[in-house]
Amino acid sequence: MKKKVFKIVKNISPVVILIFFAIFATCIGTKFIWIGSVFEQKCSSLDISILTKIRLPRIIISIFCGALLGGTGAVFQGFFRNPLADAGIMGVSSGATFGAVMTSVFGGVFSFSLNLFVSPITMFAFLGAIFSGVLVFAFSKIFRESSSVSLLLAGTAVGTFFSAVSSIIILSNQNQMHTFYAWTMGSFNGKGWNDFYIFLIPSIVAFILLELCSKHLDVLVCGEQSAMALGMNYNFVKNYVLFSGSLAAACAVCAGGIISFVGLIAPHVVRKIYGPLHKVLIFQSMIFGGILLLVADTISRTVIAPSEIPVGIITSLVGVPFFIFALVRMNGDVKK
Numbered sequence: 104m105k106k107k108v109f110k111i112v113k114n115i116s117p118v119v120i121l122i123f124f125a126i127f128a129t130c131i132g133t134k135f136i137w138i139g140s141v142f143e144q145k146c147s148s149l150d151i152s153i154l155t156k157i158r159l160p161r162i163i164i165s166i167f168c169g170a171l172l173g174g175t176g177a178v179f180q181g182f183f184r185n186p187l188a189d190a191g192i193m194g195v196s197s198g199a200t201f202g203a204v205m206t207s208v209f210g211g212v213f214s215f216s217l218n219l220f221v222s223p224i225t226m227f228a229f230l231g232a233i234f235s236g237v238l239v240f241a242f243s244k245i246f247r248e249s250s251s252v253s254l255l256l257a258g259t260a261v262g263t264f265f266s267a268v269s270s271i272i273i274l275s276n277q278n279q280m281h282t283f284y285a286w287t288m289g290s291f292n293g294k295g296w297n298d299f300y301i302f303l304i305p306s307i308v309a310f311i312l313l314e315l316c317s318k319h320l321d322v323l324v325c326g327e328q329s330a331m332a333l334g335m336n337y338n339f340v341k342n343y344v345l346f347s348g349s350l351a352a353a354c355a356v357c358a359g360g361i362i363s364f365v366g367l368i369a370p371h372v373v374r375k376i377y378g379p380l381h382k383v384l385i386f387q388s389m390i391f392g393g394i395l396l397l398v399a400d401t402i403s404r405t406v407i408a409p410s411e412i413p414v415g416i417i418t419s420l421v422g423v424p425f426f427i428f429a430l431v432r433m434n435g436d437v438k439k
Contacts, residue, residue: 113376114383117390121166124394128162128401129154133408160296164358165400165414166393167299167306168291169365171355173392174313175348176366177373177385181320182344183255186429189366190352192255193239193345194262195232199356201265202231204272204283224286225301229357235261236349240342254345289362289415291400302354309351310389316344317381324379362415364422365392365399371429 129138136154140146146154175190183192190196206223242257273283319340322330331337355362369392370384377383399417406412 114387117387117394121390121394121397124397124401125162125166128397129158131401131405132158156295160299161291161294161400162397164294164299165291165397167302168355168358168362169369169392169394169396170389171306171309171351171358171392172362172365172396173369173388173390174310174385175351175355176392177370177381177388178313178316178320178344178348179366180370181316181381181384182323182341182348184323186371187367187426189364190348190355191262191361191363191366193258193349193352194235194260194265195349195352196356196361197262197265197269198235198238199228199232199353200287200361201269201272202227202229202234203286204269204276205231225298225357229302229353231265232353232356233349235265236345236353239349240345243341254341285413286360287415288413289360289418290403290411290413291359292404292411294358298358302358305350306354306358309347309354312343312347313351313389314382314385316347317385319343320381359396359414362396362418364418364426365396367429368422368425369395371425 126138130136132153134150134153136146136150138154140150172190176188179188179190179192180186182188203224206227238261239254239257242260243253245253245257276283319335322333322335323340327337330340370388373384373387373391377387396414396418399421400414403412403414403417
């Protein structure tokens with residue numbers, strides 16, 4: 104009985120922690136506003152506007168973005184059987200950056216997107232991310248041996264190419280360099296309900312697809328050849344994982360820009376607590392990813408308020424030492 108209760112508490116505690124941090128983040132900022140005062144009708148109309156139109160949508164978007172990155176990291180680490188894999192391994196982030204910087208070339212042509220409540224940067228970034236995923240899939244077909252290695256090589260090549268082209272475009276448009284720089288560092292500044300509505304449906308689809316990857320990834324743990332010997336259609340699984348991860352990463356990048364290490368840290372922490380079973384690992388990685396990015400965003404907007412630090416810098420400050428620790432630990436396991 105005690106074990107059953109402990110298991111229930113263990114499974115729901117991350118959700119409780121997420122709710123706690125969400126309430127805390129809603130209250131703090133340049134001005135502290137107790138959320139309970141809204142229900143007690145003691146808030147001014149200005150305070151209500153700050154809570155409902157500025158802080159709340161930003162908090163929800165950061166949670167969604169962190170969940171997408173955490174879930175994608177768990178899926179890619181399981182598929183590639185590489186604990187250092189994350190959402191950017193398939194070149195999707197570089198493709199989104201390329202799409203975003205293309206607004207400097209075609210932004211005026213697509214200014215009609217503002218009438219659809221979509222900024223040109225968001226629209227182009229999403230299209231660039233999807234396009235990079237398609238290219239990775241197409242280039243992986245060139246390799247004779249269909250394996251996760253071919254996807255990894257194709258993703259590296261596509262990501263490097265888009266990064267190089269993006270750098271050229273940014274350097275040739277120095278008057279917009281600050282805007283592009285801020286976007287590539289990751290930020291939820293200025294995000295509102297319209298931004299949330301735009302990627303809500305694709306994000307929900309991505310969440311479902313990522314969770315459905317679990318049964319395939321548990322079989323892949325024993326290796327590609329063994330999985331195929333057990334009857335797995337590896338080509339289908341590869342395409343499914345690529346589509347699911349690319350869609351999730353595209354939504355995350357469009358929501359907050361380039362944010363590193365969330366997809367690396369969350370699955371590692373969850374794996375130590377809940378074990379390697381992907382049905383639990385993927386879901387809890389989403390929750391922990393949401394917590395991590397929510398806390399990082401709260402720090403980024405409050406530590407030097409009213410100014411802000413790009414949230415990608417906060418995640419990198421935590422992620423780089425964690426990456427080195429994971430690399431050293433993995434190297435130690437190999438020697439053993």
